[in-house]
Amino acid sequence: MNTTFRKIYFIILAVVLVVPGTAWTEDISSPSEDPTLVKAVMCEFIQKLTPTNEAIVFSIDLGQVSCFTEFDPVPKQTVIYHKWHHKGRLIAVKQLTVNPPRWSSFSSIQLRETDKGPWLVDVTDQNDKLLYTLRFSITD
DSSP states (O other): OOHHHHHHHHHHHHHHHHSTTOOOOSOOSSOOSSOOEEEEEEEEEEETTEEEEEOSEEEGGGOEEEEEEEESOOOSOEEEEEEEEETTEEEEEEEEEEOSSOEEEEEEEEOOGGGOEEEEEEEEETTOOEEEEEEEEEEO
16 A cells, blocks of 8 residues: 555544444545534533533433534534433434534433433434434433
């Protein structure tokens, strides 16, 4: 492999490993019409469109948790979903719209005493294609 090709190969490999849910296609000449998820985190709250106190374990005393997603690029206006699951049961589906050229979005849930335990948020596109899964827990 020549040096330039090797660098491109490793950059593409890194992107595929870092951003689960992205698909490798043979035809890289045409840009994707789908937004590219570049960041997905759970946090205590959003401040100035920035996730604050990112974590995977949260205290019930917080009263709420947020799921933050960032897309870049966003070729066209697109709907995405945050699907909140508690102990394997779908609890809430939050529909969010992302707009060009890049967009950050978030959803939150209010916590009750019965919400302790394992949670996950599936980030999906409008065709229900899984883009990423975030796992976290609520504790005392």
